[in-house]
Amino acid sequence: xxxxxxxxxxxxxxxxxxxxxxxxxxxxxxxxxxxxxxxxxxxxxxxxxxxxxxxxxxxxxxxxxxxxxxxxxxxxxxxxxxxxxxxxxxxxxxxxxxxxxxxxxxxxxxxxxxxxxxxxxxxxxxxxxxxxxxxxxxxxxxxxxxxxxxxxxxxxxxxxxxxxxxxxxxxxxxxxxxxxxxxxxxxxxxxxxxxxxxxxxxxxxxxxxxxxxxxxxxxxxxxxxxxxxxxxxxxxxxxxxxxxxxxxxxxxxxxxxxxxxxxx
Numbered sequence: 567x568x569x570x571x572x573x574x575x576x577x578x579x580x581x582x583x584x585x586x587x588x589x590x591x592x593x594x595x596x597x598x599x600x601x602x603x604x605x606x607x608x609x610x611x612x613x614x615x616x617x618x619x620x621x622x623x624x625x626x627x628x629x630x631x632x633x634x635x636x637x638x639x640x641x642x643x644x645x646x647x648x649x650x651x652x653x654x655x656x657x658x659x660x661x662x663x664x665x666x667x668x669x670x671x672x673x674x675x676x677x678x679x680x681x682x683x684x685x686x687x688x689x690x691x692x693x694x695x696x697x698x699x700x701x702x703x704x705x706x707x708x709x710x711x712x713x714x715x716x717x718x719x720x721x722x723x724x725x726x727x728x729x730x731x732x733x734x735x736x737x738x739x740x741x742x743x744x745x746x747x748x749x750x751x752x753x754x755x756x757x758x759x760x761x762x763x764x765x766x767x768x769x770x771x772x773x774x775x776x777x778x779x780x781x782x783x784x785x786x787x788x789x790x791x792x793x794x795x796x797x798x799x800x801x802x803x804x805x806x807x808x809x810x811x812x813x814x815x816x817x818x819x820x821x822x823x824x825x826x827x828x829x830x
Contacts, residue, residue: 567643568606568629568758574765575600575821576632576751576777579611579621581735581770582787585813586691590624592814596821597625603825608632608754610747610777612708612739615640616699635732635739635773636750637705644757651753653745654705660729660740664707667723667740671716678708678737689736707740732773735794739773748776766824768817772797778806783824785809787816 568574577583584590600607607625609618610632618631618640630641637654644650654660661677668675678686679701687693689710692700711733712720724731730746732739747769755763767774767781771794778784784806786793793808809816 568608568754569760571604571606572760572763574606574608574763576608576610576765576767576781577817578747578769578771578774578777578787579609579613579618581789581813582768582774583609583814583817585790588691590621590814593817593821594625596818596825597627599825600821601626603828606630610636610750612706612734612773614700614702614704616702617696620699630754632747632750632754634703634706635741635745636747636776637741637745639750639754647757651750651757652705653742653749653753655742655745657704657707660707660742663727663729664709664740666727667720670723670726671719673712673716675712675720676710678710679703681710705741705745708734708737709740711736711738732775733771733796734773735771735789746776747774748780751777751780766821768820770794770797770813772800775800779804783807785817785820787820788812 583593597607606629607627608629612635613633615633618633630639630644632639639651640649642649664675683697686697720731728743730741730743765781766783767778768785768787769777770787786806786808788809790812807820809820811819
């Protein structure tokens with residue numbers, strides 16, 4: 567129960583807790599240690615609730631989880647709100663906004679859900695039923711990263727239509743103004759009604775910036791080719807730790823260091 571701990575681990579999933587081959591093995595033992603210490607592990611991801619349910623089962627997690635880049639929070643323990651806190655706007659509404667932006671910039675922005683199975687597999691590495699779980703999206707609009715020269719125009723349009731756009735390593739995400747990973751963390755803190763919660767936040771790409779900015783301990787996880795320099799640049803005025811190894815190995819190392827310090 568999140569109400570039983572004033573220390574939370576809030577973690578991105580893709581590229582942070584696991585690599586892009588979706589291997590969770592490196593972090594498993596460390597998650598067991600956190601569970602023994604009654605420290606919640608709150609997944610905070612662009613993935614859908616359907617995808618996260620599979621991951622939670624593999625990791626034996628029971629804590630609430632933040633999905634679709636902070637647009638919704640789910641969890642069996644969120645009894646006061648019938649298991650869900652919705653911050654985002656519906657998919658259909660966001661799809662219309664994406665179409666408006668496409669017209670304004672004269673460039674077709676392509677939703678992730680519009681890709682063929684072959685195209686989606688090439689981008690994400692997912693196949694079969696995993697693609698169906700990825701497409702079970704309700705509160706956010708991921709789309710293919712546009713050319714860099716259009717980013718300024720797109721940001722101007724996003725202000726006009728009162729949405730936010732976060733760029734990840736492999737795709738961008740359009741969200742309503744009321745939803746991002748940081749706002750979801752704060753909504754969960756408010757729900758828990760605990761004073762002075764300390765958040766250990768872990769992320770790897772610019773769409774994790776709101777997560778990290780709303781964390782007391784900020785940990786950036788690099789990929790196999792090093793950290794995302796855009797994210798590093800956006801954090802330059804803040805204190806953060808850059809993990810020494812990529813993906814789940816870096817995650818495990820940094821969390822283990824923090825756990826060991828708790829015992830001292």
